[in-house]
Amino acid sequence: MTPLFRGFYTAASGMISQQRRQEMITNNIANANTPGYKADQVSLRSFPELLIQQMASHRLPVKENVSQRKTHLVGPLNTGVYAQELTPNFSQGTLRETRLPTDLAIVDGDYPDENGGVFFTVQAETGEIRYTRNGNFQIDGEGYLTTNEGLYVLDQNGERIFTDDSNFHVTEEGYIDLNGTLIPLGFTYITNTNNLTKEGTDLFEAERGNAEAIDAANSEALFQVKQGFLEGSTVDPAQSMVDMIQAYRNFEMNQRVLKEFDETIGKTVNEVGRLR
Amino acid sequence: MTIRMMTQAQAAMNALQQKLDSVGHNLANSNTHGYKTRNVEFQSLLKQHIDNLTDPANNEGRQTPLGIRVGTGARVGSTNSHFGIGSMQTTDRPLDTMLLEENHFYQIQVDNNGILETQYTRAGNFYVTPIANGNVRLVTSDGNAVLSSNGVIEFADGFDQIDINERGELLVTYGDRTVNIGQLDIVEITRPGLLQAVGENNFRLPNLGELGFDQNEIVRTTDGNLNLVQNKALEMSNVQIQDEIVEMLNAQRAYQLNARSISTADQMQGLVNQLR
Numbered sequence: 001m002t003p004l005f006r007g008f009y010t011a012a013s014g015m016i017s018q019q020r021r022q023e024m025i026t027n028n029i030a031n032a033n034t035p036g037y038k039a040d041q042v043s044l045r046s047f048p049e050l051l052i053q054q055m056a057s058h059r060l061p062v063k064e065n066v067s068q069r070k071t072h073l074v075g076p077l078n079t080g081v082y083a084q085e086l087t088p089n090f091s092q093g094t095l096r097e098t099r100l101p102t103d104l105a106i107v108d109g110d111y112p113d114e115n116g117g118v119f120f121t122v123q124a125e126t127g128e129i130r131y132t133r134n135g136n137f138q139i140d141g142e143g144y145l146t147t148n149e150g151l152y153v154l155d156q157n158g159e160r161i162f163t164d165d166s167n168f169h170v171t172e173e174g175y176i177d178l179n180g181t182l183i184p185l186g187f188t189y190i191t192n193t194n195n196l197t198k199e200g201t202d203l204f205e206a207e208r209g210n211a212e213a214i215d216a217a218n219s220e221a222l223f224q225v226k227q228g229f230l231e232g233s234t235v236d237p238a239q240s241m242v243d244m245i246q247a248y249r250n251f252e253m254n255q256r257v258l259k260e261f262d263e264t265i266g267k268t269v270n271e272v273g274r275l276r
Numbered sequence: 277m278t279i280r281m282m283t284q285a286q287a288a289m290n291a292l293q294q295k296l297d298s299v300g301h302n303l304a305n306s307n308t309h310g311y312k313t314r315n316v317e318f319q320s321l322l323k324q325h326i327d328n329l330t331d332p333a334n335n336e337g338r339q340t341p342l343g344i345r346v347g348t349g350a351r352v353g354s355t356n357s358h359f360g361i362g363s364m365q366t367t368d369r370p371l372d373t374m375l376l377e378e379n380h381f382y383q384i385q386v387d388n389n390g391i392l393e394t395q396y397t398r399a400g401n402f403y404v405t406p407i408a409n410g411n412v413r414l415v416t417s418d419g420n421a422v423l424s425s426n427g428v429i430e431f432a433d434g435f436d437q438i439d440i441n442e443r444g445e446l447l448v449t450y451g452d453r454t455v456n457i458g459q460l461d462i463v464e465i466t467r468p469g470l471l472q473a474v475g476e477n478n479f480r481l482p483n484l485g486e487l488g489f490d491q492n493e494i495v496r497t498t499d500g501n502l503n504l505v506q507n508k509a510l511e512m513s514n515v516q517i518q519d520e521i522v523e524m525l526n527a528q529r530a531y532q533l534n535a536r537s538i539s540t541a542d543q544m545q546g547l548v549n550q551l552r
Contacts, residue, residue, distance in 0.1 A: 015548075020346070022544065026281040026537040027347035030288030032530050033295075034318040034350050048334055082328055086344045098315055100358055136317045136354055141470050141489045148319060148354035164466075194339040200322035200347070210341075230317065237533055248540050255547045262551070 006079050008261045013080030014254035017044050020083035022247045028235045029244075035096075036133030036202055037233035038088035039240075045084035049076040090117050090193040093133075093232040101168045102145070104135035105229040106187075109222030117193040118216050118223045119204065121186035123152045123160070131188055131213070134202040136230055139163055145176075149201055156184040156217060170227040185225070187216035280348070281541035285534040287349030291318055292531045294352050299524045302515045309365075310398035310477055311513035312357045313520075319353025359468045362514040364506065370438050371414075373400035373460075374511040376504055379468050383423040383461050384416055384478065394423065395478040396465065401510055402440075406433060414446065418476050424458035425500075431457045442503040462504055464496045 021042045031037040052074040057067045092108045106118055119131035130151070137153055140146045145153045145161040152160040161176060161183055168176065175182040190196060195211030196204040206213045216223070295316040305311040323345040330342060361378050375382070381396035402422055404412040407430065414422045414429040421428040429446060437449040444460035465471060470489075471479040484491045498504060 019544065020344070022540065023281050023284070023346055026284045026541065027349060029530075029533050029537050030284045030349040031318070031320045031347065032533065033292075033526065034320050034353075037320055040347070045334065048331055083344055084328065084334070085338055085340045086346070087340050098317075098358075099360060100315060100356055102356070134319065134353075136319075136356075138354060138356065138469050139467055141467055141484070141487055141494070143467060143493075148317065195341060197341050198323050198345045198347070200320060202320050202353075237529075241533070241536070244537065244540055248544065251544055252547055255551065258551060 006077075008258065008265075010080045011254045011257040011261060013047070013082060015251055015258065017081045017083050018247050018251040018254060022244065022251070024083075024086055025240050025244050025247060029237070029240050031233055032235040032237055032240070034134070034202065034233050035136050035230040036093065037235065038090055038093075038133070038198075039233065039235040040086040040088055040198075042083050043085045043087065044081050046078040047080040047082065049078045051075075052077050087194060088196075088198060089234045090115070091234055093234050095226060095229045096232050097228060098230050099228050101170075101227060102137045102139060103228055103230050104137060104170060104185075105226045105231040106133060106135065107224040107226060109224060110220075111189075111222070112220040113191045115192045115194055116221060117190050118221050119188050119190065121154045121158075121188045122147055122203070123154055124203070125151070128205075128207075129154075129158075129188075129213075130199065130203040130205055131190065131196065132202050132204065133231055139168070147202075151203075154186040156186050156215065158186065161185070170225055172224045172226070174223075174225040184217065187223070188213050189216040189219040189221045280346070281544075282538055284347070284349035285537040285541070287321060287351055288318075289531055289534045289538075291350050291352045292527050292534065295527045296524065296531070298355065299520050299527065302520050303517065303524075306513055306515040306517055306520075308399075308477060308513050309401055309510045310362070311515065312359055312398070313513070313515045314473075315354075315356050315358060316352055317354050317356070318350045320350055321348040323347050357468065357471070357473070358514060360514050362512040364509050365512050366509045368508050369401075370508060371402040371404070371440065372508055372510050373402065373440050373444070374506045374509045375400065375462065376506055377464075379465050380462050380498065380504060381465055381479070383463060385421040385423055385428060386478065387420070393480070395420075395474060395480050396463070396471065397478045398511060399477045400505075404438070410434070420478075423461045425461045426458055429458050429460075431455070440505065440507045442505055442507065443500060444505045459500055460505070462498045464498055465494060466496055467494050470494065 024040050024042050028039045054072040054074055056070050058070055060066045060068055095105050122130050122132055124130045136148050138146055138148055143162055145163055155161050170176050174185045174187055191212040196206055199205045298314050298316045302313050325343050325345050327343045359378055364374055375398055381398055384395050384397055386393050386395045401417055403415050405415050407413050410433050411430050412433045431448055435448045435450050439447045444462055446457040448455050448457050474480045
């Protein structure tokens, strides 16, 4: 691989990583109105550094044809950039009133850990546990509280919640009050939310990232539940727009560099080596 | 790859279009008696997991689990009717009634191409229409028969006065004789989420037996001795115009922003095409 081509691929990797970034921004914008959506932030990282060494040899002044290898350190170089991680921004979204009794929002209070977070606990189709901040719930035909995907919302004991009649009241402490009977909703406290993985349809999974999930009631996490409200997404449209312009221009710059390389190669091939 | 950006934004725009449709429908029905607002909420779509460089040295300082998870846009997660009670409008018309409790419905008989079907409505503006043999029938504004506990309500024409009392009993006066014709059959739908809007302000329940639900649990008869009806009044729609306008502006701007994502993606693709 010649050094010329090395730069060629570096510019290409710049374009690809800016494209990844743009994909993330587009997805954030698409979810600007999704309740409980946590906006992603991208971290770009350079490829591992390579140590460049110049290789040469010089002939020794003796009768026999003897040459000596001579190396010379040029220095470290990395040959590109990639999107290393997308980190969701777990800050509190703004609350929006919907007046629907089955809409619930978690309001973050004081958490014992810097990156702690409280989530609703739901049961996925496979029976596994997932976490969500989208409190846009429904009551299904059998009277159970479900997400709008139909996944059961769980109570503190990991059981489905049966809401017998439509008189459905949720206290700020997170209890469902059914004519005097209090059912504690299941809240999970995640000590480090960065360990969660996004699974789509507003669900988070803790197993892949080994996130520590504990029952919020047994933790020192302080939070409130608001009935008739939904938590907005943490996407900032203005910031997204600025990021979009920036990512676009960055993409364009890398494209220019790539074109420049192309022209240089063109010159090398067509003009330097031309025979008259 | 640029295609992903386009589909993300396209999916979100479709969802926003549906939201705008629903807002338009709510606004159009802001003066329809007994109309219930419909709220559209979004949900994020699936994530695609992309593995990238797994070199341990390069994962130093990483906060999230390995790989990146790129989202694919948003969709409509739920369309929930808001069954809260609308405000009362007094009309002084004897056949106008309003139901005073949430989730209570009048039962009406709709002729669906020869098949009689029971539907539910909260619009209490009733009329009498002449039928054979000098009798009249109590109907809704669309001419569908209103049901009492004994079926269709029919009585002899030539009355001097009609009244519907607070228990929903139809009292017809002929000269100095007042006859109790029957009581309106008011039911409580305990899982209003199951109701399907069929237009003309009516709702229908899906085939509950097929879905494995208990009909008696979902449709409950009400106590005939309770005062459930206010007569000479109508229930206004529960549409909050200011909320709808805010939702509309919000959706419009979000639509615009997504359109910008598409044009940016298009320009990026253009840059790629200009490479050569």
